[in-house]
Amino acid sequence: MYARVVRFSDVTPEHADQIASEIKSGDGPPPGVPAKSVTMIYDADSSTSVVVVTFDSEQDMKTGGEALDAMDTSDTPGSRVSVDTGEVKAEMSV
Numbered sequence: 001m002y003a004r005v006v007r008f009s010d011v012t013p014e015h016a017d018q019i020a021s022e023i024k025s026g027d028g029p030p031p032g033v034p035a036k037s038v039t040m041i042y043d044a045d046s047s048t049s050v051v052v053v054t055f056d057s058e059q060d061m062k063t064g065g066e067a068l069d070a071m072d073t074s075d076t077p078g079s080r081v082s083v084d085t086g087e088v089k090a091e092m093s094v
Helices: 013-024 058-069
Strands: 002-009 037-043 048-055 079-087
Touching: 002 058, 013 037, 048 058, 058 079
Parallel strands: none
Antiparallel strands: 002 048, 002 079, 037 048
16 A cells, blocks of 8 residues: 655635545545545644555555646645655555
């Protein structure tokens, strides 16, 4: 499994709620993003958000990254600060 982790700043509570609602709607990821899962973490105190998108393969991650990078910035939670990508080496669910 592979993951793309994007950090955003200047995220308003309203925009965080809007994006969270879209994720929860169950309509799936945006077109062209072959994601396995999407997780959004929001910190209201610092107006930041982290979005973790997982993919089955490195190629899916690259394809999804291209589609996400091409998105209109109004479709993102705030100002993109950083993007990290890589192979998930360990995961635990309890």
